[in-house]
Amino acid sequence: MSDAHVSKFRQKLVTEDRTYKQITADVLDTLEAPPTKAWLIGFSISAFFLTIGVMVMIYQVSTGIGVWGLNKTVGWSWDITNFVFWVGIGHAGTLISAILLIFRQRWRTGINRAAEAMTIFAVACAGIFPLIHAGRPWLLYWVFPYPNTRGALWVNFNSPLLWDVFAISTYLTVSVVFWYMGLLPDLASVRDRTKSKMRKMIYGIACFGWNGSTRTWHHFEVLSLVLAGLATPLVLSVHTIVSMDFATSIVPGWHTTIFPPYFVAGAVFSGFAMVCTLMIITRKVMNWENYITVNHIDAMCKVITLTGSMVGLAYGTEFFMAWYSGNPYEQYAFINRAFGPYWWAYWTMISCNVITPQFFWFKKLRRNMTFVFIVSIFVNIGMWFERFVIITTSLHRDFLPSSWVMYSPTWVEIWTFIGTFGLFFTLFFLFIRFLPGIAVAEVKSVYRYARDNK
């Protein structure tokens, strides 16, 4: 396009040559076309699982937690495992949008929109579990410190569960605002392109009357930076606080100071894996291979290897500390994890989380989409098992051996979990159908990168 000198080390962020109009069309055309067959099938399957999930949840809430496999000793298992799993997945979005924005990592533009959407959907899935895991969910509004008529009754600010309420709700709010704010210029594009009056009106309202003036753009840029600044600590705080549900308790295997950084690393690890999983499918299905490029996947794989290794280090540190502490209960808890009746869960976790990401030291493998896809699935499985191992194997054998039990899920728990996948994908399918899945405006801003670099 231009004759200006471009460093050969720079790689194009958008691989093929496009005009700005083509870029807009590549992303937004799908919104105006009728749904494709693939979309319809995918959406139907997701909605089907969601429906089953909702029915199972209705059954559970109307009958009692007893329909789950929990017991007197194991008070949490799949419910909180799933909660932490989904919250963890919800980490990548903010990390990509906020931290990478602040660090001026311009490659983020191709994936940030979808990653942020994924974050919100994952947090929505996560939010279900604290709600339905309560014995009397209809009274759960008591966890909010609002002025009430119950006299001296107030929430307990000592309880990590309460911090969770604040952390998750703050995170969800900021994520939604950040994501929606980023959508504004693209929504305006949709409004401008559409011929249907109805759509024009809806998107017109949705984009808050974006007019594309310099002043608007200026405000947009400033707000982006401010929100990124606000969101950055949240990336660390949310999972830190989630980890405190465990770390501040006295249960051997939970009561460890390493949990906050370990959980954050694990969350980023699982979040990036989930982004990889989704992006590899999306770029293929939506023909966005020029925007979500192999370079993106490559970069994310590096993060996965880094955080995966951190998690591996944490596993080792935990074991070392259990031995070094001289605390017999903790020592037993860790030996029980690796060699007790749930050994298979532990070794699934180790192989998925510690071993598989090490393959990404090889560039060839990082750029092999099929391979990355498989590994990303493994990482997701491994991270689910990590939470299961932490929660269930610590609880099922704690201080007094008289109360030691085994736990196994019932069909209700299994279908509730599948139901949240139904919700996640239903929302994701709706998202790519009705909202721009790639941040068009932002991609355009980096389109020239490694081309004429102006």
Place this chain on the structure above:
Amino acid sequence: MSKIETKGTGPADASKTEGYWQDVENKVLDPEALNKEFPDGEFDSFSVEKSRRSFLKIMGFSVTALPLTGCIKIPVRKAIPYLHKNDTVIPGVANWYASTWKGTPILVKTREGRPIKIEGNDKSSVTMGGVDSQGQASVLSLYDSNRFNGPQMDSKSVEWDQFDKALKADIAKSAEAGKEFYIVTPGLNSPSEISVIEKFSSKFGAKHISYEPSSQYSAAKANEMSFGKLALNEYNFKNANVIVSFEADFLGTWGNNIANTKQYSSRRNPKNAMGMNKHIQIEASMSLTGSNADYRYTRSTEESRNILLSVLKGITGEGSTKVIDTNSDVVSGIVKELKANIGKSLVISGDRDIDAQVIVNKINQALGSYGSTLNVANNKYATVANDADFNSFVTSMNSGEVGVAFFIGTNPVYDYFDSAKVTSGIAKVATSVSFAMSADETSSLCKYVAASNHNYESWSDTQVSGKELSFTQPVIQALFGTRMYPETLLSLMDETGSFHDYIKAFWAKNFFTKQSALATATDFWNKSLHDGVVSLEGLSPKVNTSSFSAKTSASKLASIKYGTGLNIVTYRKSTTKDGDMANNPWLQECPDPITKATWDNYAMVSPAYAKEKGIKSGDVVTVKSATHTVTIPAIVQPGTAKNTIAIAVGYGRKVAGKVAKNLGGNAFGFNSFVHGSIHNTTSFGSITKTGKFKGLAQTQTHHSMEGRDIVRETTFAEYAQNSKSGNEKKAKIVHIYPPHKKDGHQWAMTIDLTTCTGCSSCIISCNAENNVPVVGRQEVANRREMHWMRLDRYYKGDENQPEVMHMPMLCQHCENAPCENVCPVMATVHSSDGLNQQVYNRCVGTRYCANNCPYKVRRFNWFNYDRSDKLSNMVLNPDVSTRSRGIMEKCSMCIQRIQEGKLEAKRERRDLKDGDIKLACQQSCPAEDGIVFGDMNDKDSKISKHIGDDRNYAVLEELNVQPRVTYMTKIRNK
């Protein structure tokens, strides 16, 4: 005294209300009582200072609040007021009545006319306020909706008049035909019941025989052979320095287990002036008693009889030694201990072989135990369940000689070993009458069913011991159209007047005259009825226990031929015993003290045999003898002899209420009639796996302490050297925060692991007191039992001969409670008097508290547990709310009892005394000082002394949760 109790404004106010009356009916009410109805000053806040400001305040509140009330949906409650208020019933205040349950003097707590709780009568010199789990659970059986509504003839309901008329005619017809008339009862110890039966028998020429499926006939018969008196023994474990027990589960199911436990546990206290007793148990399968023994030897029936013979030889020189090499040490040890404690030792045997019991008598006689640790209880008012009598009765029935048979409170079709013979016999009896409370196997075959009252609807009396009588009085009107059986007998005799009149006259004639303290018969009656127990002399004439020879018995016992294969032994669980109370869900859900299994019986297999045959706990097996087969799950039970299979009786009920029906298998068929008595150890047979699996509903599945410092223990020898032995380790606790304020009352509890036998009476007492729901077999198998109190049982050492530890575990009421700071809504909080309290209404059910509880004592309501049976709901304690689903619950330290005790003290204008408040578990504990509760701020209280004792420790003290429930080390006399 905490602040609230000193708030009263004093007696000045009381005088103002004098002369007031409540309504026209109660105009004459004692003004003193009226004054005391509410504690003074409690309602002072209602009197408002009359000023403009307060007027506006109240006005403003009322005007704002009034429209709000329209928004609140108030549930409609239908309460029917008394038309004429009974002056003894004050709503909210319990009435206590003395009564008796199966020979145990008790107090029945009634609320608004409903019996809701059983407690021991501490006026009794025998049971001293203890009750066992069956006694605790008996109140629920009263409200059993499976009970008969009224009498039946040929399975059709009839009126009593009709019933009496028809039965009288049938009895007359039988007499004309010259047929025999039998009355079968359990062994009776009621003076007036025995008198009615005697009177009835002489009028109709009936023969009265006593029958119990698990009788102690062999011991009684042995006494007849040794000393000429068919009577049971009465023990005094207090005097016994050494107790050698062969197969006798005297703390659980054998003899007067409550009195035994009281006496036994007093000598387990290492501070007892007479020293600690030494308990040696020889048994084939682990019993509750064996689990408490200092030395327990797992030996098959054959081996244990051989040991008995050798001990006889060792002590008296009689008989021949027949000991296998491995047991010679055991024998010499026992002989040495016994000889060192002449007159202070006791040998007992649960063997149902008469000769074995004669040998035991001989050993005791030679050791000079009679008069010291035991004597023959020649009770005037007692009939001994007689195996031989019943056996010949069954033969007579089958030969068609019996015309009328009354089965009073007995169910031989179910619990006789040869059930088929009883069934065929009853078919040949023209007039068979069952006096049962609810349908059972026998009543379903009888022509007549004389529906009987429950114990708590009946009058009776009991000779508890040689010196004590106890009353049984009705505490509620008969719930159904039933009649107590003596009344039926009186009616058949055309006697006018009730059994109440009869018993009154009987007492005036027989017992009033034996005392001199009270002048009139009415006074004596009233006083006896009020106290429940009466001490009288001359109720048991002394029996001459002079020397005799046991040579014949020894040679007879030695010549017994044992079968080949596995020895199938039956035993009784301390909860369900013979199965007559099998329809009681509290008992079914109470874990067996040893196996921790609920809702089932099972074949106990030794670990060695299980390993050899590849049997695992829960494998369904077929146990087969020559005459009987049962298919039930197996359980691998440490402490079972290798060639022994032990199965509990009391299960496999075919005709019973919905709880008991088809639960487990009936093992009575493994009993047999040998050498003149019914034996429980004579079956030999095989065990085969069916390939099916039926998981057992156990409340504990891990049996080792994993080397953790949970139950601290030592030996008596070491304790004598160092009273801190076993308890030297003290965690170093670092405090970051200033200590908690400890003003006013500070409640605390100690549990003595040495005296606790693990009997589990406390579990059921807690169930009854705190409305703990029953969850059923499946939910227990899902590990969701709701018991607030549990008994952890750990094994140590060789799995063939393990040492056993019982540890009651309940909410430890930690000062730094881990459950409290994790609850997001503050549903669990600490009270100023040191209790950890669960606020049900506030709980949203996150279960975080339960996860964070190191003792795992919190119980979650996984469902709304069944409360659909309106009748059994009558047992609910109105002072304790029932919990709905989604809520956490746990031990509240019987806060309602604490409150009641405080209010009572306040009402009487005095300080609370140590011992005023007794918790439900503490009250029912048959062990001496097993559970102690009190105010640790009261330096003279028993609890302060226990806490200050060198044996005191906190479980998991290193966690610095500072529990208020602490334990006393377990001491074994080794």
